[in-house]
Amino acid sequence: MKSINPDISRSKSSLPNLDGFKAGIEKGDKTMLAKAITLVESTRTANFDTRRKLLEWASQSPKKPSYRIGITGVPGAGKSTLIEVLGLELIEKGHKVAVLAIDPSSQKTHGSILGDKTRMVELGKEQRAFIRPSAAGKTLGGVTAKTREAVVLCEAAGFDIILIETVGVGQSEISVKQMVDFFLLVLVAGAGDELQGIKRGIVEMADLILINKADGENIKSANASKVEYNRAIGLFPTPPSGVKPRVATCSALTLQGIDNVWKFIFDYFQKVQNNNFFDVNRKNQAVDWMKESLNNQLLEAFYHNQKIKAELNKLLESVRKGHLHPIAAANKLIDHFKVM
Amino acid sequence: MKSINPDISRSKSSLPNLDGFKAGIEKGDKTMLAKAITLVESTRTANFDTRRKLLEWASQSPKKPSYRIGITGVPGAGKSTLIEVLGLELIEKGHKVAVLAIDPSSQKTHGSILGDKTRMVELGKEQRAFIRPSAAGKTLGGVTAKTREAVVLCEAAGFDIILIETVGVGQSEISVKQMVDFFLLVLVAGAGDELQGIKRGIVEMADLILINKADGENIKSANASKVEYNRAIGLFPTPPSGVKPRVATCSALTLQGIDNVWKFIFDYFQKVQNNNFFDVNRKNQAVDWMKESLNNQLLEAFYHNQKIKAELNKLLESVRKGHLHPIAAANKLIDHFKVM
Numbered sequence: 001m002k003s004i005n006p007d008i009s010r011s012k013s014s015l016p017n018l019d020g021f022k023a024g025i026e027k028g029d030k031t032m033l034a035k036a037i038t039l040v041e042s043t044r045t046a047n048f049d050t051r052r053k054l055l056e057w058a059s060q061s062p063k064k065p066s067y068r069i070g071i072t073g074v075p076g077a078g079k080s081t082l083i084e085v086l087g088l089e090l091i092e093k094g095h096k097v098a099v100l101a102i103d104p105s106s107q108k109t110h111g112s113i114l115g116d117k118t119r120m121v122e123l124g125k126e127q128r129a130f131i132r133p134s135a136a137g138k139t140l141g142g143v144t145a146k147t148r149e150a151v152v153l154c155e156a157a158g159f160d161i162i163l164i165e166t167v168g169v170g171q172s173e174i175s176v177k178q179m180v181d182f183f184l185l186v187l188v189a190g191a192g193d194e195l196q197g198i199k200r201g202i203v204e205m206a207d208l209i210l211i212n213k214a215d216g217e218n219i220k221s222a223n224a225s226k227v228e229y230n231r232a233i234g235l236f237p238t239p240p241s242g243v244k245p246r247v248a249t250c251s252a253l254t255l256q257g258i259d260n261v262w263k264f265i266f267d268y269f270q271k272v273q274n275n276n277f278f279d280v281n282r283k284n285q286a287v288d289w290m291k292e293s294l295n296n297q298l299l300e301a302f303y304h305n306q307k308i309k310a311e312l313n314k315l316l317e318s319v320r321k322g323h324l325h326p327i328a329a330a331n332k333l334i335d336h337f338k339v340m
Numbered sequence: 341m342k343s344i345n346p347d348i349s350r351s352k353s354s355l356p357n358l359d360g361f362k363a364g365i366e367k368g369d370k371t372m373l374a375k376a377i378t379l380v381e382s383t384r385t386a387n388f389d390t391r392r393k394l395l396e397w398a399s400q401s402p403k404k405p406s407y408r409i410g411i412t413g414v415p416g417a418g419k420s421t422l423i424e425v426l427g428l429e430l431i432e433k434g435h436k437v438a439v440l441a442i443d444p445s446s447q448k449t450h451g452s453i454l455g456d457k458t459r460m461v462e463l464g465k466e467q468r469a470f471i472r473p474s475a476a477g478k479t480l481g482g483v484t485a486k487t488r489e490a491v492v493l494c495e496a497a498g499f500d501i502i503l504i505e506t507v508g509v510g511q512s513e514i515s516v517k518q519m520v521d522f523f524l525l526v527l528v529a530g531a532g533d534e535l536q537g538i539k540r541g542i543v544e545m546a547d548l549i550l551i552n553k554a555d556g557e558n559i560k561s562a563n564a565s566k567v568e569y570n571r572a573i574g575l576f577p578t579p580p581s582g583v584k585p586r587v588a589t590c591s592a593l594t595l596q597g598i599d600n601v602w603k604f605i606f607d608y609f610q611k612v613q614n615n616n617f618f619d620v621n622r623k624n625q626a627v628d629w630m631k632e633s634l635n636n637q638l639l640e641a642f643y644h645n646q647k648i649k650a651e652l653n654k655l656l657e658s659v660r661k662g663h664l665h666p667i668a669a670a671n672k673l674i675d676h677f678k679v680m
Contacts, residue, residue: 052671059665152667279662286659290666294652295639297674302638305679312634319626322619325399326630327492331392334637338678339645 015039018050022057025157028096030130033157037132040149048304052297055149058156066155067269068162070176072202073186078212080119081252082186083163086261087123090161098130098159099123100150102166102176130159145296148179148289177205179285181278182265185209187229189222189249203229204236207245208264214249214256222249241277243268308336355379358390362397365497368436370470373497377472380489388644392637395489398496406495407609408502410516412542413526418552419505420459421592422526426601427463430501433602438470438499439463440490442506442516470499485636488519488629517545519625521618522605525549527569529562529589543569544576547585548604554589554596562589581617583608648676 016024016035024032036058040051073079087097099120123129132150151162164180166172177183185206203209209229214222229247238244246264250257272278302308311333318324356364356375364372376398380391413419427437439460463469472490491502504520506512517523525546543549549569554562569587578584586604590597612618642648651673658664 055667056665056671059667149667283660283662286662286666287656290656290659290669293667293670294673297670298638298642298677299635301674301677302679308679316627316630319630320623322623322626325396326626327395327399327489327633329630330633330637331396333634334641336679337638337641339642339648339676 015047018053018057021050021054025058025153026061028158030157033130033153034132036153037150040153041146043300043304048300055152058152061156063155064158064160066160066162067182067265068151068164068180069265070164070166070173070180070183071186072166072173072176072184073188073212077186077188078252079165079186082210082212082250083165084120084123085252085255085258087120087129087163088126089258089262091123091126091128095161096128096130096159097123097126097161097163098154098157099132099163099165100147100154101131101133102147102164102172130154130157145292147176148292151179173202173205178288181272181281182207182268184265187211187225189214189218189225203232204239207239207241207243207268208261209233209245209247210261211247211249213251213253215251215254219249225249241268241272241281242275243271243277302337308333311336355387358393358397361390361394365398365493366401368498370497373470373493374472376493377490380493381486383640383644388640395492398492401496403495404498404500406500406502407522407605408491408504408520409605410504410506410513410520410523411526412506412513412516412524413528413552417526417528418592419526422550422552422590423503423505424460424463425592425595425598427460427469427503428466429598429602431463431466431468435501436468436470436499437463437466437501437503438494438497439472439503439505440487440494441471441473442487442504442512470494470497485632487516488632491519513542513545518628521612521621522547522608524605527551527565529554529558529565543572544579547579547581547583547608548601549573549585549587550601551587551589553591553593555591555594559589565589581608581612581621582615583611583617642677648673651676 016032021032021036021039025036036054039047040055042051071079071083083099087099090097120131124131147164151164154162164176166176183205185203185208187209189211211222211225211229226247226249233245233247236245248257248260248264250261252258269278272281303312315324315329315332319326319329356372361372361376361379365376376394379387380395382391411419411423423439427439430437460471464471487504491504494502504516506516523545525543525548527549529551551562551565551569566587566589573585573587576585588597588600588604590601592598609618612621643652655664655669655672659666659669
């Protein structure tokens with residue numbers, strides 16, 4: 001995926017126009033989808049308008065009902081193997097599966113999460129699967145804005161199961177929770193919470209706690225963990241979904257318990273569709289999304305304005321030299337801003 | 341301090357005008373300073389212009405050279421007692437000391453940090469001291485924007501030592517590091533890092549690690565901690581300041597080691613003023629500050645516009661009802677934005 005980036009940013013010729021993007025995405029062309037996500041992730045001024053129109057089109061294009069599922073857990077919890085196994089099972093059931101992996105370190109490591117080409121090899125071969133690292137990096141909007149936009153594009157391309165993977169130790173989990181319908185926490189048998197660096201707050205967000213690697217010598221400790229987590233969960237208040245979280249063991253290696261995972265997830269979806277939480281939650285998320293999108297677009301439009309750019313550079317120079325106080329400099333620029 | 345807030349937001353009469361603020365701050369009137377910080381923290385549209393002009397004036401008013409010092413450590417590390425002792429010592433030396441306490445939980449607890457009136461009683465009585473909880477809350481700009489603005493106002497009122505206190509376990513420490521000249525980490529004798537919830541990243545930011553409560557039975561373990569931290573620090577790369585961090589023990593109770601604290605801090609300031617890092621660091625911080633101030637002002641100006649407010653509410657309603665996609669809604673609003 002990474003090789004697409006330089007193409008788009010260096011030569012205009014390789015960048016499809018808006019209609020090209022629409023046509024490609026509509027027929028589920030994965031190369032076009034990948035290029036569209038790259039476009040949306042880019043911050044080049046020249047692309048601003050296409051980006052905006054493409055997203056607006058994608059957000060309004062008719063789609064199959066989709067399920068958005070967040071999957072988190074520390075490195076080594078076996079998330080990738082699990083996603084591969086679960087993804088293949090869904091494809092067999094007739095779904096189209098998109099996996100968006102958020103790597104908070106991607107700025108530095110150029111996407112180390114998926115840099116390892118051996119991950120999800122089998123799933124990657126499937127026509128009905130799409131795997132993509134989502135550049136979190138230090139974009140204006142951070143993790144959520146760009147990931148949400150990638151979700152919209154995947155859904156417009158006909159993907160109806162969206163798996164959003166994070167390396168579960170920080171802020172990005174909270175962001176992800178706010179954009180998914182279901183939150184899956186993957187833990188490893190036998191390791192205590194503290195060892196796994198999972199905060200209580202993240203455990204509380206989970207709709208399903210999956211204790212992975214419950215195979216061989218680990219089975220006993222996996223079952224012990226299950227008892228322990230069940231006890232802990234019993235003390236949590238019922239979540240807004242009205243559905244108590246579940247705890248289960250599985251092994252992505254021996255496939256023990258794997259067939260139950262989707263059963264649990266789809267059982268959850270049935271419950272929250274019946275009690276209307278699915279819909280209420282999506283609508284609440286839409287409101288947050290709009291606010292976030294507005295903030296990002298506002299800042300983007302401002303900073304990509306040629307006049308602002310030129311003046312900003314001059315003012316930054318004055319601030320850097322100590323000739324102008326930062327507040328005074330900001331005030332000078334803000335005067336160019338008008339609401340029509 | 342909290343009682344000022346309702347006054348300002350409810351009745352216009354209690355709010356001084358711009359000239360009133362300037363005159364009061366110029367002569368170091370602490371009540372006026374407190375009101376000015378409240379004004380700056382408020383997000384009322386009506387105050388937008390006064391706020392802006394006041395900050396611009398404060399940022400450009402002639403001031404004594406100041407030292408900005410961040411102080412962090414978990415609850416129970418004895419930060420308040422330490423700040424009181426250190427503050428009183430500085431006042432004796434002829435300084436004017438402002439203490440800004442950032443309470444990340446202030447939104448919920450209405451400023452629990454300083455809600456306890458027994459904190460810093462002696463320092464609070466001093467004419468040359470100013471103590472103020474800084475509302476972090478969920479303002480548009482978060483911790484840094486408002487705290488930076490409070491710093492500017494304190495400096496304009498003649499305070500030349502600014503102590504910024506945080507409850508050291510999260511994101512706000514990184515923000516504070518980015519606005520101070522010196523970063524002091526307060527730990528307790530005998531408790532391991534993990535017990536104190538202090539992340540390695542925060543330890544690495546410290547210019548001085550102070551092991552407090554080194555009194556009575558704790559003296560031995562405080563000394564052991566000192567050895568341990570000195571060893572850890574030996575492995576860190578030299579920080580950008582060019583000055584290796586130090587580790588010291590002290591007791592705010594018996595005053596053991598307290599006289600060394602300012603000696604260490606002023607020794608640091610001498611070194612970084614000689615090697616020019618003090619100046620370089622302030623200028624880099626000014627650039628960040630300008631960008632941050634610009635973002636905040638832009639969002640504030642946009643959302644406080646009457647036309648935007650009205651339309652935003654209508655669009656949010658459509659999004660909430662599912663009639664409009666969040667991206668499409670954001671696009672509609674962004675069209676009102678113009679750069680002149």
